[in-house]
Amino acid sequence: MSGQSNGGxxxxxxxxxxxxxxxxxxxxGLYAFDPSLGxxxxxxxxxxxxxxxxxxxxxxxxxxxxxxxxxxLGLVTVTFNLTATNDLQQVISTTTGPLVLxxxxxxxxxxxxxxxxxxxxGQNIQLSWTRAPGAGSLSIxxxxxxxxxxx
Amino acid sequence: xxxxxxxxxxxxxEYCGPYAGLHTHAPETLIPDNASPSMSGVQLRNAELRxxxxxxxxFAAPDPVNPILGxxxxxxxxxxxxxxxxxxxxxxxxSFNAPDPGKPWSILGGPNLQPGIPVTxxxxxxxxxxxxxxxxxxxWDGITLAPTSTLTFGDATIASSVAGVSKTDAPxxxxxxxxxxxxGGLFLAELDNHIILANVTVLDQLGINAATSGVVxxxxxxxxxSANGLPTQWDFAANTNAGENDFLDVPDSITGIITIGTAGYxxxxxxxxxxxxxxxxxxxxxxxxxxASDHGVGNVFPWSIHSYGAFACFISVEQIYQMGxxxxxxxxxxARDAIMADLAIASSTPVASIVPTEALGxxxxxxxxxxxxxxxxxxxxxxFEQKSWEVRDTAGLLISGRExxxxxxxxxxxxxxxxxxPGTGVPGGSPPSGGGSSGGTGTGSGGGGGKGFQFL
Numbered sequence: 001m002s003g004q005s006n007g008g009x010x011x012x013x014x015x016x017x018x019x020x021x022x023x024x025x026x027x028x029g030l031y032a033f034d035p036s037l038g039x040x041x042x043x044x045x046x047x048x049x050x051x052x053x054x055x056x057x058x059x060x061x062x063x064x065x066x067x068x069x070x071x072x073l074g075l076v077t078v079t080f081n082l083t084a085t086n087d088l089q090q091v092i093s094t095t096t097g098p099l100v101l102x103x104x105x106x107x108x109x110x111x112x113x114x115x116x117x118x119x120x121x122g123q124n125i126q127l128s129w130t131r132a133p134g135a136g137s138l139s140i141x142x143x144x145x146x147x148x149x150x151x
Numbered sequence: 152x153x154x155x156x157x158x159x160x161x162x163x164x165e166y167c168g169p170y171a172g173l174h175t176h177a178p179e180t181l182i183p184d185n186a187s188p189s190m191s192g193v194q195l196r197n198a199e200l201r202x203x204x205x206x207x208x209x210f211a212a213p214d215p216v217n218p219i220l221g222x223x224x225x226x227x228x229x230x231x232x233x234x235x236x237x238x239x240x241x242x243x244x245x246s247f248n249a250p251d252p253g254k255p256w257s258i259l260g261g262p263n264l265q266p267g268i269p270v271t272x273x274x275x276x277x278x279x280x281x282x283x284x285x286x287x288x289x290x291w292d293g294i295t296l297a298p299t300s301t302l303t304f305g306d307a308t309i310a311s312s313v314a315g316v317s318k319t320d321a322p323x324x325x326x327x328x329x330x331x332x333x334x335g336g337l338f339l340a341e342l343d344n345h346i347i348l349a350n351v352t353v354l355d356q357l358g359i360n361a362a363t364s365g366v367v368x369x370x371x372x373x374x375x376x377s378a379n380g381l382p383t384q385w386d387f388a389a390n391t392n393a394g395e396n397d398f399l400d401v402p403d404s405i406t407g408i409i410t411i412g413t414a415g416y417x418x419x420x421x422x423x424x425x426x427x428x429x430x431x432x433x434x435x436x437x438x439x440x441x442x443a444s445d446h447g448v449g450n451v452f453p454w455s456i457h458s459y460g461a462f463a464c465f466i467s468v469e470q471i472y473q474m475g476x477x478x479x480x481x482x483x484x485x486a487r488d489a490i491m492a493d494l495a496i497a498s499s500t501p502v503a504s505i506v507p508t509e510a511l512g513x514x515x516x517x518x519x520x521x522x523x524x525x526x527x528x529x530x531x532x533x534x535f536e537q538k539s540w541e542v543r544d545t546a547g548l549l550i551s552g553r554e555x556x557x558x559x560x561x562x563x564x565x566x567x568x569x570x571x572x573p574g575t576g577v578p579g580g581s582p583p584s585g586g587g588s589s590g591g592t593g594t595g596s597g598g599g600g601g602k603g604f605q606f607l
Contacts, residue, residue, distance in 0.1 A: 002228045003294045007244050007257065009560040011224070011232035015510045017209060017559075019219030019236070019552035020545070023526050028212030028219050030236065030557075031548065033204040035513050039194070044546050046192035046202040050166050052179035055154055061162065071199060124180060127166070131192075131202050139201040142167040151160045 039073060039137035046131040046138060052124045053145070060087075061149035062121040067114040069142040074106040076136025080129045084122025094120045102136065110141055153184070168198030172539025173531075174485040186485065195534065195541045196515055203543045204509060209559060210245070213256035214238045218551035220283065221270035224558045227293025228277040234557045235279065235291070237270045239263055242281075242291060242298050245559065261289045261298035262311075262363070269454050269502060269552045271339040275346055275382050280313070286335040286354035286367060287312035290382075301361050302383055304331065309360035313383050314348065314375075318358065320388040325368065328355040334375060334385055337453065340408045342415045343428035345376040345435060349408040349417060351395070371404030373397045374417060379435065392432050398424065400440075406449065407456035409463045412476050418450035418465060448472065452494065452501050454553055455520065459505035464518045464533075466494070466503070471533075473518070482518070482533055486540035490520060490531050498525040504554040523549040 017030040055061040063082060077100050083093040096118055102111070127145060131138045156162040166184055172195055174186035182188060194201045212219050217238040224234045234245040241261040246254075264270060264283045272281040282288040290313045291298040302310045304317030312333035321330020332355055336348035351370040356362040378384040378392040387393040398405070398417070407418040415436075417424040423441045448467045450456050456465040462475040464482070471483040471490065483490060494501055503520040518533040528550045530543040 005227050005229045005231040005233075005293050006259075006296060007233065007246060008227075008231035008293070009224075009234050009245050009247065009558050011226070011558045013511055013560065014224070014508075014556050014558045015209065016504075016506045016508070016554055017222050017557050018521065018545075018550060018554045019212075019222060020208075020528070020548040021218045021551050023547050023549050026218075027215055028217070028238075028551065029208040030210045030212070030219065030222060031206055031208050031545070033206050033509055033543070034209075035204040035509050037205045037207060039202040039204055041192065041203060041205045044192050044203070044206065044544055047190065048193055048200060049179075049187055049189040051182050051184050051186065051188070053154060053164055054180055055162055055164075056156060071201075076202075126179065137202055139199045141199055142165065144166070145164040147162050147164075149156060149160050149162055 039139065040076075040134060042134040045133050047128060049128040050126060050143075052126040054124060055147070055149045056151075059149050059151075060121060060123055061125065061147050062119065063125055063145050063147035064117070064119050065114075065146050066116050066118050066127070067112065067144040067146070068101070068116060068140065069110060069112050069144075070101055071139040071141060072102045072107045072109050072111050073137035073139055075100060075102045075104055076131065076138045077101075078129055078131050078135065078138055080116065080118055080127065082118055082120040082125060082127055084120050084125045086122050092120065092122050094118060101138070106137075168195070168200065169537055170195040170198065170200060170539060172484075172486060172534075172537070172541055173489060175489045176485040176487070182485075191542050191544050193541055193543070195537060195539055206543075206545050206548075210250075210255045212236075212238065213243045213254075213258065214240055217266070220264055220266075220268065221272060221281075221552040222555050222557050223272050223274075223279065224556070225274035225279050225293070226277060229294070231293060232558045233279075233293045234559060235259070237264055237281070237283075237552075239266050242289070245557075247560065250560065259291060259297055261291070262287050262300045267500065268337070269500065271337060273339045273341050273346065275341055276380075278382070280339060280346060280382065282335040282337075282339055282348065284335065284337045284350075284352060286333045286352040287363075288314040288335050288339070288348065304386075310334075311354065311356065311361045311363050314346075314377065314385045316386040316388070320386050321355070323388040324386060325353060325355070328353075328366075328368075329357045331356050331360070336375070338405065338408045340410050340415060342410045342426070343413075343435065344380045345378070346382045347374055347376045347408065347415070349374045350405040351375050370397065372399060374405065374408065376435070379432075392435060394435070396436075396438060398438075403449070406451065406453045407465065409456055409458040411458055411463055411474070412461055414476055416463070416474075418456060420451050420468075421447045421449045423449060452503070454500060455503040457504045457518070457553075459507060459516075462505075464503065464505060466520070471518075471520075473535075482538070484538070484540065486531065486533075489542075490522075490540075493522045493524065493529055493531075494520075496524065497522050499523045499549065499551075502550055502553040506554065506556065508556065519554060521550040521554065525549075
């Protein structure tokens with residue numbers, strides 16, 4: 001007969017644990033990406049860059065607005081950016097500034113913002129977005145760029 | 152979908168999932184529209200582009216000075232779960248189901264461990280065995296107050312490891328040694344009821360019982376296995392079912408070992424050797440080099456190799472591979488160059504794991520490479536279902552051991568069991584039968600209709 005166990009924990013709860021140390025203080029701990037606490041990391045930003053668009057090679061397109069389809073996980077502040085190049089071989093950019101999506105109480109529904117004006121005229125247009133640390137939980141389902149190109 | 156240009160010159164560009172992930176192998180204008188040339192802090196699961204789950208500290212380390220070298224959970228013979236971690240001071244246990252947040256760990260002790268080297272561990276027959284490159288292997292059964300780190304032989308000599316050889320047999324097993332011998336290694340595995348150490352270190356205790364100093368022999372090309380079903384019998388002069396094998400015909404040292412199904416694989420920097428059980432008691436394994444070349448596919452980051460069920464992943468000089476018993480494929484894809492560039496400038500030991508779930512009830516089968524980069528850790532995460540790579544950075548934190556799924560009892564910050572989606576209060580994602588006001592549309596029958604919170 002075996003002896004009584006020394007301590008023990010319930011095995012019905014588990015998480016993928018990362019042994020980490022603080023790069024400055026050296027303090028150590030077990031960390032985890034915990035979806036049960038949502039997607040609003042307080043220390044790390046999120047950003048995503050999309051493909052660079054030529055539209056029609058050799059022509060200069062203009063993007064005049066974007067439509068964002070997203071899942072409402074609560075209020076989130078996000079900034080959408082467009083960059084491009086001009087005939088002077090310069091990089092140009094435009095931004096929405098901080099934009100609030102979602103509701104105070106998350107509904108979990110897919111929602112749409114089609115009133116986002118974001119205009120740029122140039123070549124090799126690239127969309128990106130940035131969510132600052134602690135700015136809320138963001139979940140983008142689809143983004144559509146609308147624009148005009150000279151024919 | 153491709154850009155749609157209408158006759159009047161108006162156009163639309165639509166970006167939606169499923170996402171192809173990081174793509175650094177073509178100019179930004181030539182990548183697919185569902186790929187990204189750069190990203191950070193995102194999750195691509197289930198065709199949504201989501202900010203990554205909050206990265207939070209679940210438990211402070213027990214020892215503020217020494218980093219955690221690994222963590223693991225196992226069941227003891229009483230079917231009681233234990234979650235442990237290692238620091239250089241030894242083995243610690245998570246205290247009970249609702250540990251004191253200020254002091255969640257209790258020390259179990261055991262031999263001191265090497266700093267900076269992730270611990271290799273294995274549970275066998277409800278006993279945890281571990282080593283980290285020093286000449287000892289220790290064990291803990293979840294019952295005793297402290298780990299076991301010595302072994303007493305019939306001649307009354309004592310090795311300072313649970314893998315050892317008596318003084319009587321030492322000269323036979325290791326020519327020129329006095330004994331007793333204590334055996335440890337960098338890598339630990341199990342196949343066909345044999346515990347196996349690879350990249351072996353042996354301490355000749357020079358006649359002193361339980362000595363922790365003496366003459367150290369390093370055998371970076373050796374694997375050493377215990378007798379079948381006898382995890383403390385490593386003396387092949389006493390039991391011929393135990394044994395060792397040196398891979399002297401190849402130029403480099405062992406960098407990892409895994410077992411997949413009924414086969415094992417020994418990795419070097421430039422090669423892989425398969426070994427399979429023979430059923431022969433004197434020669435229990437047959438070894439076959441997949442390639443014994445000076446230059447070839449091997450595992451160059453010792454703690455990148457990890458297995459899950461019937462497959463495993465590892466990183467070679469030029470690619471990231473997934474292998475099964477009958478398959479071998481590269482998975483670095485369009486993110487390989489970015490991953491390799493970061494691995495080349497890692498500030499300490501990169502680690503990797505195959506992780507089936509982010510948490511209980513939240514499936515995300517991924518291979519995760521965590522690379523410490525001086526001031527932060529970059530995590531490259533490969534989804535086996537989507538076959539895409541995403542990137543998450545954790546600022547101000549450096550990884551110090553391999554990621555592992557562990558049991559943690561009941562955390563105040565965690566809904567148990569499973570996940571309770573915010574806003575629904577209902578596990579599993581659907582509102583109660585008959586709809587309800589929370590989540591989804593509430594228009595369906597027997598589940599609330601709509602997709603509701605299928606994701607959370």
